[in-house]
Amino acid sequence: MNKTVVFMFSWDWLLQHRMDAILPIQKICDYVAHSMHSEVVVSNETNSSIELQIVSNLSAQQVKDRICSFLRTEYSDFSESKVECEETDSIAATEAKTDSLDDIKHQFDRLFATKSHEIDVSASESWQRTLVKIDNIIGGDEFKSLAHEIVQLAPQLKANGTQKIFMEQRYIFAINDGSGLDNYLQQLVSLINELEIARLHRDVINLKLQARTANEDPRVSLIKQLEHKLSSPHLVCIDISEWMNDVNIVEFKEFMTVLKQMCEDSVLVFRIPFVDKEIMNNIARALNDMLFIRALSFPPYTKEQIGQIATRLLEQYGFSMDKSAWKGFYDRIREEGSDGRFYGEDTVSKVVGELLYYKQLSNARERSNSKVITSNDTEKLCSVEFAEDISGMEMLDKMVGTATIKQRILEIISQIELIKQNPSLGSPCLHMRFVGNPGTGKTTVARIIGKILKEKNILRVGEFYEHSGRDFCGRYIGQTAPKTLSICREAYGSVLFIDEAYSLHRGDDDTKDFGREALDTLIAEMENHRNDFVIIMAGYTDEMNKLLRGNAGLASRMPYTIEFPNFTRQQLYDIFLSMCKNSVPYTEEMLADAKQYFLNLDETFVTAKNFSNARYVRNLYERVCAKAAMRTQLAGEKHVTLTKEDFTRAIADKDFVVNVKKTSKIGFGN
DSSP states (O other): OOEEEEEEEOHHHHHHTTTSSSOHHHHHHHHHHHHSTTTEEEEEEOSSEEEEEEOSSOOHHHHHHHHHHHHHHHOTTOOGGGEEEEEOSOHHHHHHHHHHHOHHHHHTGGGGGSOGGGOOGGGSOHHHHHHHHHHTSSSOHHHHHHHHHHHHHHHHHHHHTOHHHHHTEEEEEEEOTTSOHHHHHHHHHHHHHHTTSOOOOSSOEEEEOOOOOSSOOHHHHHHHHHHHHOSSOOEEEEEOGGGGGGTTSHHHHHHHHHHHHHTTTSEEEEEEOOOOHHHHHHHHHHHTTTSEEEEEEEOOOOHHHHHHHHHHHHHHTTOEEOGGGHHHHHHHHHHHHTTSOOOHHHHHHHHHHHHHHHHHHHHHHHTOOOOEEOHHHHHTTOSOOOOSSSOHHHHHHHSTTOHHHHHHHHHHHHHHHHHHHOGGGOOOOOOEEEEEOTTSSHHHHHHHHHHHHHHTTSSSSOOEEEEEGGGGOOSSTTTHHHHHHHHHHHTTTSEEEEETGGGGOOOTTOTTOOHHHHHHHHHHHHHHTTTTOEEEEEEOHHHHHHHHHTSTTTGGGOOEEEEEOOOOHHHHHHHHHHHHHTSSOBOHHHHHHHHHHHHTBOHHHHTSTTOOTHHHHHHHHHHHHHHHHHHHHHHTOSSOOBOHHHHHHHHTSHHHHTTBOTTOOTTTTO
């Protein structure tokens, strides 16, 4: 007698693959038809289970083993825990069991037949389609839980006539710019309407409660705007970020009372930036005095989620990313956030747009129609070029004036390696401080140190993350710590370079500044992850010493110091020469004048605290190139060569002429 076996697959696992071109159950059917056709026959299927008739001597366990082996080759995330096997008479028994476990999952079973944006209206209830869209959002786990909770609650609300109780619940969304706030709000409107809990206008009302001024009460202005817009029940979202620190004052509580009355039949959402959970809960407790509050947190996107967003955006246009291209893409994303301003999905969309534009431009020039983004494509987006074919030490050797710095780095690495080889010495602390004037190579050396430590297997990733000191500070109470933690977590296994770190210290009497909170968080991270990433704080010598004196415990957590002296006149010329050799052709006469110019720079100028060193050289080099380009264009020539004439004209500009010693005639027409 033939045996009937039913395989039931984990809903969570199936949900992860609902956007695949071929769904898992269909793949199994194809496998059975081609590889087991003489032993097993598919007798029935849903999108979460499959019923097989065994027409051979195979046992149910043997069939399961073969199917699991096939799935492991097809899906890296598959394991036997994702499937249950039962001998039964029909698939109906299986469906009954699935319903008893989670009836909502069974209702969605049919939705796997098509991708979420292609579902036929007749295939399911509209709220089911909306819930699939919500589940398909990248991130927003707490919002997804809320959506499922509303679905479960809706029948009770309608049966008992208690929809008004639901509408009295108000929300706090802690979410940053670019993290999909508008989409979340719109999906919430759709779900409430489709479940017939209420009938909200499809357009969301978005308002911001501005900071208080001497001339105008922003509460009055907002109430007037709301009165004008709120002619019927809506979802009303009010950004209260500017008032986060004042939620307990009388004026704000009075404002909440007015809002409660105005929005009696509407859904009310208060928006704040993503903050520490404790701060968000404190705000919720303050509002709970007058309102029934539910607080939801929307953490910033992780690196993996950013990759998922980029993949979806590329797929919309039929493009894909080669595995080797992701490094360049993430480097570009990191550059976008290096100034402390990263706008989530909006920034990712912008970078993907740039990528697609230049990919198609490259295709047009090469007469290609490639739709696979390669490493060459993504590397072109990055402003920083970093050679991969030479070692970190070789890169250091190529730098001008780094003999003493190289020696210090060798000492530091030897010390770290010794500690790692001797566990009895404790866990090595990798953090450093770089002191010196601008343009002395601090950023470049920090990049190279990350590469060297990766090559020495001291760092597991070896990437480079650059931020200025004030990038760690939020605008509101509770925003700084999660912002600082997010930056640190991204840099685990790599180098986190903090330029102008002294800007975090504004003095103990500055109660409105969040630099102290950022430093406290940084110090904790430096201790808790002392051997997993390198924090390098950089800045002027005097200001860095002041920072250390004002923050107990900071100096001991940065045991290594590297000093970057100003470049000598000869070294400045050597830097100029290296720039020339790596770029356009030049004449020897031009180099001779350049050498004379640098050797005659005024002593007080090149030793001044604000002298920009290599940046000064680069500015001059770029000015020479600009003069050469203009001359070449006016002469109708095709190729640019840097000449003595170009250099003379460049140093005659006011940015460079005043810096030469009076005894020199360079730059004055001779």
